[in-house]
Amino acid sequence: MNGRCAVLNASISRLEKRSLSSYEIAAIGHELRHAVEVLSDPDVVDHSSLYYFYKRNRERAGMAAAFETQAATDAGEAIANEVRQFQRTPAKK
Numbered sequence: 001m002n003g004r005c006a007v008l009n010a011s012i013s014r015l016e017k018r019s020l021s022s023y024e025i026a027a028i029g030h031e032l033r034h035a036v037e038v039l040s041d042p043d044v045v046d047h048s049s050l051y052y053f054y055k056r057n058r059e060r061a062g063m064a065a066a067f068e069t070q071a072a073t074d075a076g077e078a079i080a081n082e083v084r085q086f087q088r089t090p091a092k093k
């Protein structure tokens, strides 16, 4: 973390008693990737620098969404694929 100390405290509360879908699990991973990329950039120190962090990443990756990065998109897709693969794998007896 480039000499900085950062703490990420995340909690997930479930309002419904059901399993999370692969989409929901992927969305959580996607957002956690955003947290890691922001906490890893020493230039992000406030809301303004956070805005410009995403603006730079959007322009670099050619992303259409204002606050999106290729890394978070890739992380979400990789997690969704892994969850779907796990769900298709028969349980060992």
Ligand SMILES: [Zn+2]
Pocket (backbone or CB within 6 Å): 030, 031, 034, 067, 068, 069, 072, 073
């Ligand atoms: Zn995102």
